[in-house]
Amino acid sequence: MTPALLPLGAALAYNGMAALCLATERQYGQWRGRGASPTPALRRGLRLAAALALSLAAVACIADAGAAVGIILWLGELSAAALLVAGLWTYATRAALPLGAVALAAALLC
Amino acid sequence: MKSAMQPSGLQKSGLRQSMAWLHTWSGLLVCWVLWLIFCAGTASYYRQEITLWMTPEWHQLAMRPADPVAAAERAIDVMQRRSPHALRWAINLPQARTPALRVYWSEPAQAGSSKRGRFQNVMLDPDSGATLPPPRATRGGEFFYRLHFDLYYMAPETGRWIVGFCTMFMLVAILSGVVTHKRIFKDFFTFRPGKGPRSWLDAHNAVAVLALPYHLMITYTGLVATLFLYMPAGVQVAYHGRQAQMDAEMYPSEPKVKPAGVAAPLTAIAPLMLQAQQRWHGVPAGKVSIDNPNDRHAVVIIEQRGGAHMSRTQPALVFDGVSGALLSSSGDDAPAAATRNTMVGLHIANFAQPALRALFFLSGLAGCAMVATGALLWTLRERNKQRQFGATLAGRCGLRLAEGLNLGAIAGLPIAIGAYFWANRLLPLDAPLRADLEIHCFFATWAAAAVLAQLSPGRAMWRAQLALAALALGGVPLLNGLTTDSHLGVTLLQGRGPLPVAAFDLTLLGLGLLFAYAAWRLRGPGRAAAVAATPADAADRHPDPLRELA
Numbered sequence: 001m002t003p004a005l006l007p008l009g010a011a012l013a014y015n016g017m018a019a020l021c022l023a024t025e026r027q028y029g030q031w032r033g034r035g036a037s038p039t040p041a042l043r044r045g046l047r048l049a050a051a052l053a054l055s056l057a058a059v060a061c062i063a064d065a066g067a068a069v070g071i072i073l074w075l076g077e078l079s080a081a082a083l084l085v086a087g088l089w090t091y092a093t094r095a096a097l098p099l100g101a102v103a104l105a106a107a108l109l110c
Numbered sequence: 111m112k113s114a115m116q117p118s119g120l121q122k123s124g125l126r127q128s129m130a131w132l133h134t135w136s137g138l139l140v141c142w143v144l145w146l147i148f149c150a151g152t153a154s155y156y157r158q159e160i161t162l163w164m165t166p167e168w169h170q171l172a173m174r175p176a177d178p179v180a181a182a183e184r185a186i187d188v189m190q191r192r193s194p195h196a197l198r199w200a201i202n203l204p205q206a207r208t209p210a211l212r213v214y215w216s217e218p219a220q221a222g223s224s225k226r227g228r229f230q231n232v233m234l235d236p237d238s239g240a241t242l243p244p245p246r247a248t249r250g251g252e253f254f255y256r257l258h259f260d261l262y263y264m265a266p267e268t269g270r271w272i273v274g275f276c277t278m279f280m281l282v283a284i285l286s287g288v289v290t291h292k293r294i295f296k297d298f299f300t301f302r303p304g305k306g307p308r309s310w311l312d313a314h315n316a317v318a319v320l321a322l323p324y325h326l327m328i329t330y331t332g333l334v335a336t337l338f339l340y341m342p343a344g345v346q347v348a349y350h351g352r353q354a355q356m357d358a359e360m361y362p363s364e365p366k367v368k369p370a371g372v373a374a375p376l377t378a379i380a381p382l383m384l385q386a387q388q389r390w391h392g393v394p395a396g397k398v399s400i401d402n403p404n405d406r407h408a409v410v411i412i413e414q415r416g417g418a419h420m421s422r423t424q425p426a427l428v429f430d431g432v433s434g435a436l437l438s439s440s441g442d443d444a445p446a447a448a449t450r451n452t453m454v455g456l457h458i459a460n461f462a463q464p465a466l467r468a469l470f471f472l473s474g475l476a477g478c479a480m481v482a483t484g485a486l487l488w489t490l491r492e493r494n495k496q497r498q499f500g501a502t503l504a505g506r507c508g509l510r511l512a513e514g515l516n517l518g519a520i521a522g523l524p525i526a527i528g529a530y531f532w533a534n535r536l537l538p539l540d541a542p543l544r545a546d547l548e549i550h551c552f553f554a555t556w557a558a559a560a561v562l563a564q565l566s567p568g569r570a571m572w573r574a575q576l577a578l579a580a581l582a583l584g585g586v587p588l589l590n591g592l593t594t595d596s597h598l599g600v601t602l603l604q605g606r607g608p609l610p611v612a613a614f615d616l617t618l619l620g621l622g623l624l625f626a627y628a629a630w631r632l633r634g635p636g637r638a639a640a641v642a643a644t645p646a647d648a649a650d651r652h653p654d655p656l657r658e659l660a
Contacts (some may be wrong), residue, residue, distance in 0.1 A: 006465055017299075020299075021299040024299060027299050027300070057163075065391065065463075069420065069461065069462075072466065076466060076469030080469055084301070086299040086300070087301070
């Protein structure tokens with residue numbers, strides 16, 4: 001059974017943006033407690049994972065809507081995901097990462 | 111002049127500072143018009159849905175999905191009885207976003223007169239073919255669409271020049287803003303609420319940077335849409351100013367055929383429409399027009415339903431109206447025309463299916479927020495500066511003017527939009543020039559809000575206008591409940607009623623709650639300000655009415 005591509009792309013975009021967010025100094029500190037900063041290795045790993053997730057999101061969008069509209073869809077999902085991550089990080093830091101996992105699981109299973 | 115000896119870091123900050131200046135002034139000078147353009151443009155993504163909401167007479171119709179082939183047959187039946195010898199019948203078939211079946215036709219010239227007959231139209235029930243009474247007169251969502259690039263109360267061309275001027279400034283502001291943003295990656299996800307101007311800057315950065323692809327795309331394609339108005343030189347040189355000739359080459363159309371004057375039966379429409387749909391890989395027709403019906407020179411033109419392609423022009427097939435033979439097909443634009451049509455199509459986003467349309471709408475809201483936060487930032491900083499270093503009379507007047515404009519635009523426009531919807535339901539149905547009256551209500555409300563804002567651009571007025579915006583927008587579902595049978599109680603609880611109407615009600619309720627929250631944050635004098643004013647941020651301490659709104 002194939003998962004619905006549109007929600008899958010959105011979930012991947014969200015997780016990619018969350019990983020990017022975690023790899024930034026200030027936001028990592030917010031998550032881990034003041035003063036904590038990610039090790040260079042962790043930061044590299046997170047950025048690699050983010051690149052992978054965002055690329056897969058692009059694949060999902062293009063598979064769903066074709067190259068032309070898919071790319072627009074992908075950019076729109078990136079913007080929406082980034083805004084959501086930034087908002088959640090400010091108002092509900094604890095919920096931001098679990099939400100990504102839940103969204104991805106839901107998108108893969110439904 | 112910078113010398114070559116200067117370290118590169120200094121040069122960089124010099125560039126950054128000059129870009130900051132450019133960003134500030136290119137943004138500030140036009141921000142109030144941009145706010146209108148962004149708000150009206152964002153609303154235009156749902157202009158058909160807005161029109162549907164504003165035409166309650168169609169709500170029941172929107173519930174019944176109509177088969178385009180059957181609807182076309184029904185319309186032709188009606189026209190055969192009504193005006194069999196018209197010059198042309200043009201049939202707009204019912205579609206998901208526009209549920210009406212509408213036929214336009216024009217009678218041939220009367221004997222002894224060279225003037226052709228009046229262009230007429232009628233709405234039909236797609237199932238029975240019965241003539242439907244005309245709905246209430248309203249411009250609906252079309253008003254926002256036109257307002258977005260033509261403005262109002264002026265010649266459309268004047269409006270387009272003003273909008274184009276502001277758009278150019280917008281493009282400059284976006285590009286200089288990217289250059290001047292020092293920590294674009296480090297602060298990519300940063301939003302620190304409750305910290306005065308710092309929070310407003312964070313919010314401005316977040317909505318601008320995170321939706322940057324959209325902002326760039328929409329500004330650039332917006333300029334391309336009216337390209338030939340702003341840069342006519344190319345057309346004048348190549349075509350010696352003959353715009354019509356260029357249009358003919360860009361959008362080739364079948365030459366008009368004169369009626370033969372010999373009667374011949376019209377071919378059946380269904381096989382032609384099915385043939386077209388097959389050729390378009392299942393995309394059905396959206397429009398059917400028939401030139402010279404019941405004549406030997408009858409021509410049938412079938413145009414594809416909008417929304418299947420990014421380009422704004424729709425492919426069409428032309429058939430012989432008697433034999434049913436395919437004469438020609440259009441829709442393969444020349445490369446230059448295709449490029450432009452695709453850019454304009456991208457701007458208008460008719461191709462966007464629900465999910466993508468929602469993303470466009472969201473990005474449009476981010477654009478509105480970017481303009482509003484940018485405008486507020488300038489007045490906050492300017493007031494800070496004037497408090498610390500004093501100001502000339504001109505400086506104080508400028509600040510007061512800008513504060514009044516901010517208040518009148520940012521809080522006043524939503525009130526006016528609400529007033530437009532309330533006028534739609536409360537004005538008597540038979541009022542003369544009713545559609546125009548709705549629009550006058552919009553502008554009268556906005557003018558009142560703007561004047562009050564200039565008279566007293568302070569915290570109390572912000573709270574009053576934000577609260578009024580909350581009531582005007584958030585009260586719309588209630589208004590719909592009192593004036594129609596397709597309110598949220600029916601559409602949501604009973605699952606009957608057109609989905610777009612329910613979505614409209616919910617969206618406005620959400621916007622109303624947003625303004626209510628903003629008004630609530632401004633309650634009581636300076637409680638939050640006292641909490642936030644620690645010695646650490648004494649530098650930007652100031653009893654500003656907006657400071658704790660973030």
